[in-house]
Amino acid sequence: xxxxxxxxxxxxxxxxxxxxxxxxxxxxxxxxxxxxxxxxxxxxxxxxxxxxxxxxxxxxxxxxxxxxxxxxxxxxxxxxxxxxxxxxxxxxxxxxxxxxxxxxxxxxxxxxxxxxxxxxxxxxxxxxxxxxxxxxxxx
Numbered sequence: 001x002x003x004x005x006x007x008x009x010x011x012x013x014x015x016x017x018x019x020x021x022x023x024x025x026x027x028x029x030x031x032x033x034x035x036x037x038x039x040x041x042x043x044x045x046x047x048x049x050x051x052x053x054x055x056x057x058x059x060x061x062x063x064x065x066x067x068x069x070x071x072x073x074x075x076x077x078x079x080x081x082x083x084x085x086x087x088x089x090x091x092x093x094x095x096x097x098x099x100x101x102x103x104x105x106x107x108x109x110x111x112x113x114x115x116x117x118x119x120x121x122x123x124x125x126x127x128x129x130x131x132x133x134x135x136x137x138x139x
Contacts, residue, residue: 001042001105003112006092006121013115015105017042017126022050023105025112027096032058035078040088042126047091049084091124 001017004010017023019042026037039051054061055078062081065071069083093112095101097119101112116122 001047002125002127003103003116004123004125005116006123012122013110017105019043021105023103024051025093025101025103027093027101028099029058029060030096030098031060032056034058034061036061040091040124045126047088047124047126049086049088051080051082051084054079054081088124093122093124095120095122 001021001023002014003012005012015023021042022039023042024037024039026035028034029036034054034056036055037051037053038049039053040047041050042048052062053074057063057079065081068085069081072080072082074080093101095112095116095118100114101122103110103112103115112120112122
């Protein structure tokens with residue numbers, strides 16, 4: 001998976017991500033000021049929204065459960081909506097100026113503010129490995 005500058009296309013970072021790989025982005029919602037974590041999975045060269053973990057209801061977060069989705073509560077009282085299975089054609093985030101966006105992937109937590117800078121538009125792209133990558137890594 002690649003993280004790209006949404007304006008210039010410059011590659012900020014690239015992470016190993018195979019079919020079925022998962023990752024999430026957590027942040028403080030800019031309107032209702034509560035914690036949100038959105039979970040994704042990779043299928044082919046596409047990224048799908050799978051789950052959303054909310055700390056509080058409010059403007060800008062889901063208020064209804066759609067067909068195929070479930071709502072459950074975590075031990076600490078957060079709301080988890082799962083079963084979105086929604087393809088994200090153009091997944092991007094604008095990195096916060098007040099609070100950070102944290103990417104969790106491959107047992108790592110990466111500050112998007114540190115990696116990309118405040119107010120950066122970060123585009124997420126799942127791509128098949130290039131032939132050069134496969135040759136270079138003897139795959």
